[in-house]
Amino acid sequence: MNRLTQLTPLDGAALLLLWGSWLVIGWRIEHPSAKHPSVTIxxxxxxREWMRQMITRDPRIFDASILSNLRQGTAFFGSGCMIAIGGVLAVIGNTEALQGVAMDLTIEGGPTLIWQLKLLVVVAFLTHGFLKFVWAxxxxxxxAVVMAAVPNDITHSSAESRALQAAEINIRAAWNFNRGLRxxxxxxxxxxxxLGPYALLVSTSLVAxxxxxxxxxxxxxxxxxxDIPTKES
Structure with missing residues (x-):
């Protein structure tokens, strides 16, 4: 515990800004004002319009291709997070190498425990991202399953309702994907x-x-x- 005292109040403030910024900006993106919506919204x-148009599209190869690309994106970033988590944990477990990095980055290396704690915060973000990508x-x-259950006949009683169900699931998947990216x-x-608390304050501000x-x-x-005007208009 004595080693933890080397974390200054400025470190605590920088960490608080980091977590607070992450939570606030994520909430604001998903709950913006009606006059200034985010790209996500x-x-x-x-x-939703995609799924409405899909009802009468036959065959639906185009829709299946788009959804496949979206799934590939989640799989790619999920795999990348797993590799990154493994790499950071390997550095945390190798105390000698970690101490060498600490000496290279600062005048005084400080306790290895401090550096391990800092990297654990990185692991926490990567783990959260991995879980979001997997869920997305x-x-x-x-x-994809709900889309396959949407009738091609626009007059069918369940066509539009199932299309909107597919749209809402698609939206939730996209939101979780965006959370993983953040x-x-x-x-x-x-x-x-x-590099120190000042560097964290600057980097957090830049990321936000x-x-x-x-x-x-x-x-x-x-x-x-x-609406971009067409040549006819």
Whole structure:
């Protein structure tokens, strides 16, 4: 416990900002104001429209291809998280190598326990991301089954309701995928803590700004919000 005293109040403040930023920005992205929606919320309408259009599309090879690509993305990032977790845990377990890294990054290496704790925060974010990617992968699988149960006849009594069910499952899968991505962003930002609390404060601010900018002030968001005129119009 005496070794933990080497964590300064500034370290605590930086860690609090890290976790608080991660929670707040995630909540804001999924619960934005009606006048300024995030890209995540804007895309929900497109996903619902996708499923409505799918009802009369025959064959549905195009829809199956899109869903397959989405599942591949979750599998790729899930596998990447597993590899990253294994690599970080290997570094944590090798105290000699970790102490050498500490000496290279700082004037005084400090207790190895401190460095292990810092890397455990990285592992926590990566683990959260892995779990979200795995769940997103399963939800996309559920979505595929529901999509297959949607009748091609628009007049069928259950056609639109099942299509909307598929859309809602697809939306939940996408949200979990986005949560996993945010965890990876913050895991990378947390690595700056190895350089000290000031570096963590800066990296957390940069990560939060980057995520906010892409969700609320990016060019793709502007494109999604406007109807691009066609040549005929």
């Amino acid at each position: 804007i895309m929900t309408d497109y996903r 992968n399963r939800l996309f699988g559920y979505c 965890s990876i962003y913050y895991a990378l930002g947390t690595l700056a803590w190895l 700004f980057l995520i906010w900018q892409r969700e609320f002030a990016s060019r793709p968001r502007e494109i999604l919000l406007v």
